[in-house]
Amino acid sequence: NAGVTQTPKFQVLKTGQSMTLQCAQDMNHEYMSWYRQDPGMGLRLIHYSVGAGITDQGEVPNGYNVSRSTTEDFPLRLLSAAPSQTSVYFCASRYWGGNTGELFFGEGSRLTVL
Amino acid sequence: AQSVTQPDIHITVSEGASLELRCNYSYGATPYLFWYVQSPGQGLQLLLKYFSGDTLVQGIKGFEAEFKRSQSSFNLRKPSVHWSDAAEYFCAVGANTGNQFYFGTGTSLTVIP
Numbered sequence: 001n002a003g004v005t006q007t008p009k010f011q012v013l014k015t016g017q018s019m020t021l022q023c024a025q026d027m028n029h030e031y032m033s034w035y036r037q038d039p040g041m042g043l044r045l046i047h048y049s050v051g052a053g054i055t056d057q058g059e060v061p062n063g064y065n066v067s068r069s070t071t072e073d074f075p076l077r078l079l080s081a082a083p084s085q086t087s088v089y090f091c092a093s094r095y096w097g098g099n100t101g102e103l104f105f106g107e108g109s110r111l112t113v114l
Numbered sequence: 115a116q117s118v119t120q121p122d123i124h125i126t127v128s129e130g131a132s133l134e135l136r137c138n139y140s141y142g143a144t145p146y147l148f149w150y151v152q153s154p155g156q157g158l159q160l161l162l163k164y165f166s167g168d169t170l171v172q173g174i175k176g177f178e179a180e181f182k183r184s185q186s187s188f189n190l191r192k193p194s195v196h197w198s199d200a201a202e203y204f205c206a207v208g209a210n211t212g213n214q215f216y217f218g219t220g221t222s223l224t225v226i227p
Contacts, residue, residue: 103148
């Protein structure tokens with residue numbers, strides 16, 4: 001089982017460049033989300049979606065854009081990268097409704113903005 | 115406000131010793147609680163979860179956790195630590211259909227041979 005797949009695993013950008021982090025899941029999960037992980041700050045929610053065509057902001061949405069055109073895919077776009085966006089990004093998904101609850105994580109994408 | 119506190123940033127234990135990682139939460143509704151483990155360069159893997167019922171839950175890799183509602187705690191324990199347990203551990207709280215999970219800042223575990 002592939003689970004949650006993120007690409008790329010590593011990326012280096014220059015300030016002002018744009019890029020998209022890809023996330024795909026094959027578990028038919030309605031809920032998908034993006035987190036960033038920074039030292040000493042745990043995981044912070046950037047954006048999430050509860051189904052195709054539905055997205056909403058999390059705790060730290062500024063500088064990021066998302067869309068959800070299919071159940072499987074939830075890309076994260078950096079429109080104009082800044083050094084403050086240097087981080088490790090995790091995509092996570094879960095069932096929406098029902099008594100399961102846990103998030104399933106991808107392996108992460110390490111982004112460096114110079 | 116919803117939050118999770120992991121008071122210990124870093125813990126060092128000897129191999130074979132017992133382990134307890136602390137987690138306290140603040141959550142307005144009935145909490146669903148989770149412990150995740152992250153090995154270096156990897157994603158987060160679920161160790162165990164508590165939804166309801168028995169307050170002592172068993173997880174993978176020999177870990178267990180106890181939910182104490184009166185103390186708003188969900189501490190993780192292991193009777194005998196192995197060198198392969200060295201990793202970062204995250205406690206999280208959420209709801210069954212809630213929009214957000216709230217993660218603690220993590221506890222880094224070092225295991226001394």
